[in-house]
């Protein structure tokens with residue numbers, strides 16, 4: 221993959237495919253500890269993103285800004301403002317930089333995490349997407365000396381592990397927190413979708 | 427007026443007329459410190475009562491029981507459960523007694539007040555119908571040695587005075603309590619309707 | 633399973649809340665009882681009583697209400713039940729309490745557990 | 758006069774609440790923003806932003822919400838305003854807070870007074 225706007229657009233097309241392919245899985249996860257719409261929400265959001273990608277912008281940051289506002293307007297669940305803010309902060313961090321570098325990707329991921337935390341006020345261990353994104357940022361930072369692809373691979377691996385690790389947790393944020401102890405024993409859908417998106421980006425970058 | 431079931435039915439017909447005649451006044455009062463429906467609520471309720479009076483029962487208590495359940499089913503506002511409970515308790519107190527006496531009317535009024543307080547938890551001074559009914563019961567008790575008509579006249583006079591006295595009060599129960607200090611300076615619609623109903627009963631008994 | 637009755641002055645409010653609370657409680661009977669027959673705002677005692685009947689799957693019913701006069705209507709409907717111990721009106725924020733109560737009922741909570749869930753529901757996080 | 762926006766997952770819930778709160782606040786702009794365009798449950802950022810615009814009569818807007826994700830949508834809509842100090846999202850019970858806020862706005866309360874009224878609204882009496 222190239223690391224310019226076109227490369228980012230290509231990565232987002234892959235992400236949209238992955239979301240579509242995992243729609244039912246995410247719905248099922250969300251049905252266990254939420255309202256069963258997470259897969260549909262993301263599918264709606266990324267379908268809308270797809271329709272915007274052709275003229276999304278000339279820089280990675282410009283493209284991600286379009287993604288952000290599209291997700292905000294279309295997702296319809298908690299994932300809308302959360303992923304929307306994540307992409308918005310990442311875009312702002314990238315500014316008008318024409319090409320991603322390993323280090324700017326690390327910074328963008330860190331900014332995305334900050335945005336999610338600012339928006340949702342979740343801490344690590346609350347059984348949310350923060351539990352996938354936090355280790356992802358840490359792993360990305362450790363890989364900052366390598367390539368964009370390596371950084372994203374490290375982030376995706378760590379996010380996948382983080383998502384798995386949400387299984388035993390009791391939710392303290394979001395709808396799942398209404399379930400109290402009954403939320404334990406299920407993977408958090410948002411943590412899972414974070415891992416899926418990062419994997420899609422990593423694969424596209426390889 | 428006779429003091430048997432037929433007399434009570436006649437008194438209720440007068441009450442329904444009075445409610446109809448004062449519909450707009452009660453609506454206006456309720457618009458000042460409530461939602462503007464008290465007159466319409468009572469009109470709906472007493473119109474329904476009228477349609478039930480022909481075969482309402484053989485004793486005053488039986489008639490009042492029909493009135494109670496009709497108001498409960500049709501008034502649609504706070505006045506429904508409140509007046510409904512009042513008539514229900516009065517009916518229970520009268521039992522199967524075939525004719526009202528001065529003393530049974532006093533007891534019925536006292537039971538009605540107890541019912542309103544049990545239902546709405548208002549105290550004297552909270553700017554509700556309790557501020558009309560409480561002095562009415564006291565005055566009725568003072569007049570217990572006289573006739574049914576005298577008892578009702580004393581009650582109606584005291585209720586009218588009680589309603590006037592709600593004007594400066596700040597509401598602590600019901601919708602008007604949402605207004606806080608702004609509720610002062612207006613007469614409570616429910617206190618006013620209590621006074622009107624008692625006046626109608628007193629006039630019918632004279 | 634405990635059933636819920638949502639007593640409101642507005643039909644739309646009660647129906648919308650039943651929808652919302654039902655999202656996370658697909659097996660719970662959640663009956664809206666809002667508005668007057670003619671479509672205006674107010675509480676309809678007969679509608680509340682009917683909802684109370686239909687909400688009871690055998691384990692009892694919790695009633696929530698929007699404003700004070702809806703509470704009085706709900707209280708009266710419970711008192712007029714053959715067995716008033718089968719139902720309870722709860723003082724809780726209407727929306728937050730209904731969602732929490734629905735989730736607790738879905739989880740198999742008994743009357744006390746569902747009441748407690750409703751009461752403990754503060755402003756949403 | 759302060760305006761209100763009611764952010765809900767359900768169109769009916771938001772509309773019914775606007776109706777209810779409007780009863781005692783005939784002059785207050787109370788804008789429901791509930792549900793998704795396709796009629797399903799969820800929060801619609803564009804609808805919230807549009808309601809925010811229309812609710813503002815010049816003195817500011819208070820937003821109330823039903824569940825946590827509606828709060829995030831409301832927060833984001835406020836942040837994206839030209840002047841975010843014109844609007845505030847309040848943590849209050851949705852129904853009780855909206856009624857209290859509407860009455861406070863009707864009485865001419867400013868942004869702070871309306872926020873305080875919403876926050877202090879407990880379970881209805």
Ligand SMILES: Nc1ncnc2c1ncn2[C@@H]1O[C@H](COP(=O)(O)OP(=O)(O)O)[C@@H](O)[C@H]1O
Nearest residue numbers: 258297298299340342348349393394409410826
């Ligand atoms: N306050 C929060 N902070 C971080 N993540 C959250 C928060 N609330 C919810 N989430 C995430 O959002 C996911 C649910 O998204 P989605 O189903 O789209 O929203 P909704 O709960 O509104 O239906 C959860 O699995 C969780 O990961």
Ligand SMILES: Nc1ncnc2c1ncn2[C@@H]1O[C@H](COP(=O)(O)OP(=O)(O)O)[C@@H](O)[C@H]1O
Nearest residue numbers: 464503504505546548554555599600615616701
């Ligand atoms: N808790 C209460 N206790 C006693 N009376 C009350 C109470 N709440 C309301 N009221 C009475 O009810 C009257 C309003 O009746 P109405 O307009 O029919 O009901 P709503 O407020 O539901 O529209 C008030 O004026 C007051 O006298």
Ligand SMILES: [Mg+2]
Nearest residue numbers: 254255257258
């Ligand atoms: Mg969901």
Ligand SMILES: [Mg+2]
Nearest residue numbers: 255257297799
């Ligand atoms: Mg949802």
Ligand SMILES: [Mg+2]
Nearest residue numbers: 460461463464
């Ligand atoms: Mg009224």
Ligand SMILES: [Mg+2]
Nearest residue numbers: 461463503674
């Ligand atoms: Mg009313």
